[in-house]
Each structure stands twice: as C-alpha cells, then as structure tokens.
Amino acid sequence: NAGVTQTPKFQVLKTGQSMTLQCAQDMNHEYMSWYRQDPGMGLRLIHYSVGAGITDQGEVPNGYNVSRSTTEDFPLRLLSAAPSQTSVYFCASKLGGKINEQFFGPGTRLTVL
Amino acid sequence: GENVEQHPSTLSVQEGDSAVIKCTYSDSASNYFPWYKQELGKRPQLIIDIRSNVGEKKDQRIAVTLNKTAKHFSLHITETQPEDSAVYFCAARWNDYKLSFGAGTTVTVRA
Numbered sequence: 328n329a330g331v332t333q334t335p336k337f338q339v340l341k342t343g344q345s346m347t348l349q350c351a352q353d354m355n356h357e358y359m360s361w362y363r364q365d366p367g368m369g370l371r372l373i374h375y376s377v378g379a380g381i382t383d384q385g386e387v388p389n390g391y392n393v394s395r396s397t398t399e400d401f402p403l404r405l406l407s408a409a410p411s412q413t414s415v416y417f418c419a420s421k422l423g424g425k426i427n428e429q430f431f432g433p434g435t436r437l438t439v440l
Numbered sequence: 441g442e443n444v445e446q447h448p449s450t451l452s453v454q455e456g457d458s459a460v461i462k463c464t465y466s467d468s469a470s471n472y473f474p475w476y477k478q479e480l481g482k483r484p485q486l487i488i489d490i491r492s493n494v495g496e497k498k499d500q501r502i503a504v505t506l507n508k509t510a511k512h513f514s515l516h517i518t519e520t521q522p523e524d525s526a527v528y529f530c531a532a533r534w535n536d537y538k539l540s541f542g543a544g545t546t547v548t549v550r551a
Contacts, residue, residue: 358537360537362541367449367543367544368543369444369446369529369541369542369543369544370484370529370539370541371541372538372539372540375537375538377537385538386441386540417483417484421537423536424536425471425472425536428474428486428489429474429486429539431483431484431485432483433482433483434483
C-alpha cells in the first residue's frame with residue numbers, strides 16, 4: 328500500500344492563479360480531509376468528505392473547493408490564489424466509524440507570491 | 441465546534457528527564473484524544489491515543505492521561521532521548537470525523 332499520497336510536493340503560484348492539489352489513498356478509507364498548517368496554529372480543517380459524492384466545510388473553507396468523485400481521490404482546488412494561502416497542506420484519510428487512526432499524506436508546501 | 445488549547449508552546453529538557461505537555465478541550469462531547477508527533481519537514485504521525493472511557497494509557501516511554509471532568513489531557517514522555525525532539529500536537533474528536541488540533545509544542549531534548 329502506498330497509503331496517502333499527495334502531489335506536488337512544492338508549488339509556487341502568483342496571486343490570482345488557480346491550481347489543484349492532488350490527494351489519493353489506496354486503503355479504501357471512507358473519510359478524507361484537507362488541513363492547512365501554519366506556524367503556531369496547528370492544523371486547521373479546510374474541507375472533508377465522508378464518502379464519494381459527499382463533501383462539507385471545515386474551519387477555514389474560504390478560497391478552496393473540493394469534490395469526491397471516487398473513494399480514492401480528493402483534490403483541493405485553489406480558485407484564485409492569495410498570499411494568505413501560503414501554507415503547508417496535508418491530506419488525511421481514515422476508515423469510517425467512531426474511533427480510528429487518521430493517516431496523513433506527506434504534505435504540499437505552497438507559496439503564493 | 442471544539443477548541444483545543446495546548447501548553448507549553450516550547451519545551452527544552454535534558455536527555456533522560458521527563459517531558460509533559462498539557463491540553464484542554466471545550467466540548468464535553470469529545471470522545472477521542474490522539475497525540476501526533478511531527479518531525480521537521482515530515483507528516484504528523486500518531487504516537488498514542490486515548491478514548492473517553494479510559495483514564496490513562498501507556499506505551500513504553502510515553503503515556504497519556506485524561507481527566508474528563510476537568511476536560512484536560514496530558515502527554516508524558518519519560519527518559520527522553522534526542523530522537524524525541526519534534527513538534528507534538530494534541531487533538532480532540534467531537535464527532536465521528538472532525539479532529540480539532542492544538543497549536544503544537546516544540547520539544548527539544550538537550551544531549
């Protein structure tokens with residue numbers, strides 16, 4: 328199993344550009360989520376999905392879109408990048424149910440100039 | 441939602457000493473409390489977790505305690521080693537899916 332994979336590892340964008348961060352998992356996990364990590368602020372939930380076709384907003388959803396057309400993939404779209412979106416982005420997945428370990432991907436470091 | 445506060449933000453300990461990190465949570469419905477370790481440039485990885493029906497859990501040199509009444513939980517690392525140097529995050533789950541994280545504690549173990 329590759330676990331949770333993310334691409335790209337690094338990305339530099341100019342303000343106003345759009346892009347998609349890719350996330351995939353091969354563990355047949357129902358739940359997938361996106362977090363951003365900023366210094367001194369821990370990990371904050373952007374969007375999450377409890378299964379294919381179902382998505383919902385987390386703490387900091389503005390400026391981001393998601394979709395979940397398959398169990399395996401959960402891409403995160405930045406519609407019009409802003410310097411405030413400079414961050415490290417982590418995708419995570421877990422089995423459904425009440426108490427299960429959440430597995431993180433390796434992260435994408437995004438810089439918006 | 442859930443609000444998790446974590447203290448201290450930085451912790452420096454001598455090798456062989458113990459380290460303690462404390463977290464508080466706001467939502468009494470939270471029922472699962474994991475701790476993650478993140479090394480520089482790496483992903484967070486689960487090191488230990490505790491459920492709300494358990495007061496203490498131990499795994500070798502690490503242990504977690506939970507006080508539901510006071511809504512706080514703590515991570516204890518004994519006999520610290522240089523490889524324990526990392527950022528540690530506590531978290532609380534208040535429904536089946538959503539985790540709220542503390543801001544993190546940077547632990548430095550001095551040789």
